[in-house]
Amino acid sequence: DIVMTQSPDSLAVSLGERATINCKSSQSVLYSSNNKNYLAWYQQKPGQPPKVLIYWASTRKSGVPDRFSGSGSGTDFTLTISSLQAEDVAVYYCQQYYSTPYTFGQGTKLEIK
Amino acid sequence: EVQLVESGGGLVQPGGSLRLSCEASGFTFSSYWMHWVRQGPGKGLMWVSRIYTDGSRTDYADSVKGRFTISRDNANNTLYLQMNSLRAEDTAVYFCARGAAVGTGLDAFDIWGQGTMVTVSS
Numbered sequence: 001d002i003v004m005t006q007s008p009d010s011l012a013v014s015l016g017e018r019a020t021i022n023c024k025s026s027q028s029v030l031y032s033s034n035n036k037n038y039l040a041w042y043q044q045k046p047g048q049p050p051k052v053l054i055y056w057a058s059t060r061k062s063g064v065p066d067r068f069s070g071s072g073s074g075t076d077f078t079l080t081i082s083s084l085q086a087e088d089v090a091v092y093y094c095q096q097y098y099s100t101p102y103t104f105g106q107g108t109k110l111e112i113k
Numbered sequence: 114e115v116q117l118v119e120s121g122g123g124l125v126q127p128g129g130s131l132r133l134s135c136e137a138s139g140f141t142f143s144s145y146w147m148h149w150v151r152q153g154p155g156k157g158l159m160w161v162s163r164i165y166t167d168g169s170r171t172d173y174a175d176s177v178k179g180r181f182t183i184s185r186d187n188a189n190n191t192l193y194l195q196m197n198s199l200r201a202e203d204t205a206v207y208f209c210a211r212g213a214a215v216g217t218g219l220d221a222f223d224i225w226g227q228g229t230m231v232t233v234s235s
Contacts (some may be wrong), residue, residue, distance in 0.1 A: 040221035042158075049208050049225035050158065061223065097212075097220040100172040102148075102160040107213055 002026050002096050005106035012113040017104045019081040024095035028074045029073075031098065038098035041070055041079045045090045053092075054079065088111065114225055117209050122229030126132035129199050129233070135192040135209030135226055143167070143187040146212035149194050151205035152228075161207070162194065164225060166215050177203075199233045206230050 003026040013019040029038045037057035042050035052061050054070035057077055067082045072073055089112060094105040127139040135147070150225040162173045171183050192209050194210040198227040207229050222235035 018221045034218070036218075038220075042222075044158075049228055050183070050222070051225070052221050052223050054224075055219060055221040057198075066125045095158075095160075100160075100163065102163075102220070104158040104160070111168075 002056045004105040010109040012111045014113045021079045023077040029096045029098040044091045117226035119229040125153040130197045133194040137190045142190040148210045153205045
Protein backbone atom coordinates (compact mmCIF):
# COMPACT_ATOMS: atom_id res chain seq x y z
CA ASP A 1 0.00 0.00 0.00
CA ILE A 2 1.12 3.56 -0.66
CA VAL A 3 1.48 5.47 2.59
CA MET A 4 0.70 9.18 2.46
CA THR A 5 2.32 11.35 5.13
CA GLN A 6 1.35 14.97 5.61
CA SER A 7 3.20 17.68 7.48
CA PRO A 8 2.52 19.43 9.67
CA ASP A 9 -0.39 17.85 11.55
CA SER A 10 -1.67 21.31 12.42
CA LEU A 11 -0.90 24.80 11.30
CA ALA A 12 -1.87 28.27 12.50
CA VAL A 13 -1.50 31.11 10.02
CA SER A 14 -2.49 34.77 10.18
CA LEU A 15 -5.20 36.07 7.88
CA GLY A 16 -3.70 37.14 4.57
CA GLU A 17 -0.55 35.10 5.07
CA ARG A 18 0.60 32.03 3.16
CA ALA A 19 -0.18 28.51 4.33
CA THR A 20 1.81 25.53 3.09
CA ILE A 21 0.96 21.88 3.61
CA ASN A 22 3.24 19.08 2.52
CA CYS A 23 2.43 15.54 1.47
CA LYS A 24 4.87 12.71 0.85
CA SER A 25 4.02 9.36 -0.69
CA SER A 26 5.93 6.16 0.11
CA GLN A 27 6.28 5.48 -3.61
CA SER A 28 5.91 7.54 -6.76
CA VAL A 29 2.39 8.35 -7.91
CA LEU A 30 3.64 9.62 -11.27
CA TYR A 31 2.32 7.47 -14.09
CA SER A 32 5.04 7.47 -16.73
CA SER A 33 2.79 6.76 -19.72
CA ASN A 34 0.91 10.05 -19.38
CA ASN A 35 3.28 12.00 -17.10
CA LYS A 36 0.49 12.68 -14.62
CA ASN A 37 0.68 12.58 -10.85
CA TYR A 38 -2.31 10.74 -9.39
CA LEU A 39 -2.60 13.03 -6.40
CA ALA A 40 -5.56 15.05 -5.12
CA TRP A 41 -6.10 17.55 -2.32
CA TYR A 42 -9.33 17.84 -0.34
CA GLN A 43 -10.72 20.35 2.11
CA GLN A 44 -13.08 19.24 4.87
CA LYS A 45 -14.95 21.61 7.12
CA PRO A 46 -16.66 20.40 10.33
CA GLY A 47 -19.84 18.44 9.70
CA GLN A 48 -19.34 18.45 5.94
CA PRO A 49 -18.03 15.92 3.43
CA PRO A 50 -14.66 16.57 1.86
CA LYS A 51 -14.43 18.78 -1.19
CA VAL A 52 -11.83 18.27 -3.89
CA LEU A 53 -9.63 21.30 -4.48
CA ILE A 54 -6.82 20.00 -6.68
CA TYR A 55 -6.34 16.92 -8.84
CA TRP A 56 -3.47 15.69 -11.03
CA ALA A 57 -1.38 17.34 -8.26
CA SER A 58 -1.72 20.83 -9.69
CA THR A 59 -5.04 21.21 -11.55
CA ARG A 60 -7.47 23.37 -9.64
CA LYS A 61 -11.05 22.20 -9.79
CA SER A 62 -13.43 24.66 -11.44
CA GLY A 63 -14.82 27.09 -8.90
CA VAL A 64 -11.96 26.72 -6.42
CA PRO A 65 -10.41 30.11 -5.60
CA ASP A 66 -7.06 30.72 -7.27
CA ARG A 67 -5.38 31.30 -3.91
CA PHE A 68 -5.25 27.48 -3.72
CA SER A 69 -2.46 25.87 -5.70
CA GLY A 70 -0.82 22.47 -5.83
CA SER A 71 2.69 21.54 -6.84
CA GLY A 72 5.14 18.68 -6.77
CA SER A 73 5.80 15.44 -8.59
CA GLY A 74 6.72 11.85 -7.90
CA THR A 75 6.63 11.52 -4.13
CA ASP A 76 6.63 15.09 -2.80
CA PHE A 77 3.71 17.46 -3.05
CA THR A 78 2.59 20.78 -1.64
CA LEU A 79 -0.71 22.57 -1.21
CA THR A 80 -0.33 26.32 -0.90
CA ILE A 81 -2.93 28.86 0.12
CA SER A 82 -1.43 32.16 -0.96
CA SER A 83 -3.47 34.47 1.25
CA LEU A 84 -5.40 32.80 4.03
CA GLN A 85 -9.06 33.70 4.39
CA ALA A 86 -11.26 32.96 7.40
CA GLU A 87 -13.30 30.49 5.36
CA ASP A 88 -10.20 28.38 4.71
CA VAL A 89 -10.21 27.03 8.27
CA ALA A 90 -10.57 23.29 7.72
CA VAL A 91 -8.75 19.99 7.67
CA TYR A 92 -6.86 19.30 4.46
CA TYR A 93 -6.09 15.85 3.09
CA CYS A 94 -3.93 14.61 0.26
CA GLN A 95 -4.90 11.38 -1.49
CA GLN A 96 -3.27 9.13 -4.05
CA TYR A 97 -5.44 7.52 -6.69
CA TYR A 98 -2.52 5.81 -8.43
CA SER A 99 -3.31 2.36 -7.10
CA THR A 100 -5.79 0.68 -4.82
CA PRO A 101 -6.14 0.78 -1.93
CA TYR A 102 -6.42 4.50 -2.46
CA THR A 103 -4.92 6.17 0.55
CA PHE A 104 -5.22 9.53 2.27
CA GLY A 105 -2.79 11.46 4.37
CA GLN A 106 -3.65 11.79 8.04
CA GLY A 107 -4.90 15.34 7.57
CA THR A 108 -3.61 18.80 8.43
CA LYS A 109 -5.75 21.05 10.59
CA LEU A 110 -5.48 24.66 9.48
CA GLU A 111 -6.41 27.41 11.92
CA ILE A 112 -6.19 31.17 12.15
CA LYS A 113 -3.39 32.57 14.26
CA GLU B 114 -28.18 19.37 -9.51
CA VAL B 115 -25.50 16.72 -9.22
CA GLN B 116 -26.13 14.92 -5.96
CA LEU B 117 -25.44 11.79 -3.95
CA VAL B 118 -27.67 10.85 -1.01
CA GLU B 119 -26.75 8.02 1.34
CA SER B 120 -29.12 6.09 3.57
CA GLY B 121 -29.23 2.91 5.60
CA GLY B 122 -26.94 3.72 8.48
CA GLY B 123 -27.78 3.00 12.08
CA LEU B 124 -26.90 1.09 15.22
CA VAL B 125 -26.00 -2.58 14.81
CA GLN B 126 -24.54 -5.18 17.15
CA PRO B 127 -21.11 -6.67 16.56
CA GLY B 128 -21.40 -9.48 14.07
CA GLY B 129 -24.48 -7.95 12.52
CA SER B 130 -25.20 -6.73 9.00
CA LEU B 131 -26.28 -3.51 7.36
CA ARG B 132 -26.83 -2.37 3.79
CA LEU B 133 -26.06 1.18 2.80
CA SER B 134 -27.54 2.85 -0.27
CA CYS B 135 -26.43 5.88 -2.23
CA GLU B 136 -28.86 7.42 -4.68
CA ALA B 137 -27.33 9.46 -7.47
CA SER B 138 -28.96 12.22 -9.49
CA GLY B 139 -28.01 14.93 -11.94
CA PHE B 140 -25.41 12.97 -13.88
CA THR B 141 -25.06 9.81 -15.95
CA PHE B 142 -24.47 7.40 -13.08
CA SER B 143 -23.58 4.47 -15.33
CA SER B 144 -20.58 6.34 -16.75
CA TYR B 145 -18.64 6.70 -13.50
CA TRP B 146 -16.61 4.63 -11.10
CA MET B 147 -18.21 4.90 -7.67
CA HIS B 148 -16.58 4.64 -4.26
CA TRP B 149 -17.28 4.29 -0.57
CA VAL B 150 -15.08 6.18 1.90
CA ARG B 151 -15.45 6.13 5.68
CA GLN B 152 -14.41 8.37 8.53
CA GLY B 153 -14.31 7.14 12.10
CA PRO B 154 -15.30 9.53 14.90
CA GLY B 155 -12.67 12.27 15.04
CA LYS B 156 -10.52 10.36 12.55
CA GLY B 157 -9.25 10.77 9.04
CA LEU B 158 -10.57 9.42 5.77
CA MET B 159 -10.28 5.80 4.73
CA TRP B 160 -11.12 4.49 1.29
CA VAL B 161 -13.32 1.38 1.54
CA SER B 162 -14.25 0.14 -1.91
CA ARG B 163 -14.85 1.00 -5.53
CA ILE B 164 -16.89 -0.39 -8.40
CA TYR B 165 -16.56 -0.01 -12.15
CA THR B 166 -19.29 1.47 -14.28
CA ASP B 167 -20.97 -1.82 -15.15
CA GLY B 168 -20.13 -3.56 -11.88
CA SER B 169 -17.68 -5.93 -13.55
CA ARG B 170 -14.77 -4.85 -11.37
CA THR B 171 -14.63 -4.18 -7.66
CA ASP B 172 -11.81 -3.44 -5.23
CA TYR B 173 -11.71 -3.35 -1.45
CA ALA B 174 -9.56 -2.22 1.42
CA ASP B 175 -7.96 -5.20 3.15
CA SER B 176 -9.76 -4.42 6.40
CA VAL B 177 -13.19 -5.01 4.81
CA LYS B 178 -12.37 -7.63 2.17
CA GLY B 179 -14.56 -10.70 2.56
CA ARG B 180 -17.02 -8.86 4.81
CA PHE B 181 -18.25 -5.97 2.64
CA THR B 182 -19.70 -6.14 -0.87
CA ILE B 183 -20.12 -3.17 -3.17
CA SER B 184 -22.69 -3.26 -5.94
CA ARG B 185 -24.69 -0.93 -8.14
CA ASP B 186 -28.02 -0.73 -9.95
CA ASN B 187 -27.55 1.52 -12.95
CA ALA B 188 -31.21 1.34 -13.89
CA ASN B 189 -32.06 3.00 -10.59
CA ASN B 190 -28.92 5.11 -10.20
CA THR B 191 -28.09 3.53 -6.88
CA LEU B 192 -24.87 2.35 -5.27
CA TYR B 193 -24.87 -0.15 -2.41
CA LEU B 194 -22.57 -1.38 0.30
CA GLN B 195 -23.52 -4.64 1.99
CA MET B 196 -21.69 -4.87 5.30
CA ASN B 197 -21.55 -8.20 7.13
CA SER B 198 -19.73 -9.41 10.25
CA LEU B 199 -19.52 -5.85 11.50
CA ARG B 200 -16.96 -4.92 14.11
CA ALA B 201 -16.67 -2.01 16.51
CA GLU B 202 -13.85 -0.61 14.37
CA ASP B 203 -16.26 -0.28 11.44
CA THR B 204 -18.04 2.51 13.33
CA ALA B 205 -17.82 5.54 11.06
CA VAL B 206 -19.59 7.93 8.78
CA TYR B 207 -19.78 6.28 5.38
CA PHE B 208 -19.63 8.52 2.34
CA CYS B 209 -20.31 7.56 -1.23
CA ALA B 210 -18.28 9.47 -3.77
CA ARG B 211 -18.09 9.80 -7.52
CA GLY B 212 -14.83 8.80 -9.13
CA ALA B 213 -13.58 8.69 -12.66
CA ALA B 214 -15.71 9.02 -15.75
CA VAL B 215 -15.03 6.03 -17.94
CA GLY B 216 -11.82 6.42 -19.89
CA THR B 217 -10.48 9.48 -18.04
CA GLY B 218 -8.40 7.89 -15.30
CA LEU B 219 -9.27 10.84 -13.09
CA ASP B 220 -10.37 8.87 -10.03
CA ALA B 221 -10.27 11.78 -7.60
CA PHE B 222 -13.61 12.10 -5.81
CA ASP B 223 -15.36 15.16 -7.15
CA ILE B 224 -18.86 14.61 -5.74
CA TRP B 225 -19.57 13.36 -2.22
CA GLY B 226 -22.73 12.55 -0.34
CA GLN B 227 -23.38 13.94 3.13
CA GLY B 228 -22.65 10.57 4.69
CA THR B 229 -24.55 8.05 6.80
CA MET B 230 -23.48 7.06 10.30
CA VAL B 231 -22.89 3.42 11.16
CA THR B 232 -22.41 2.53 14.81
CA VAL B 233 -21.39 -0.98 15.78
CA SER B 234 -21.97 -1.53 19.46
CA SER B 235 -23.67 -3.90 21.87
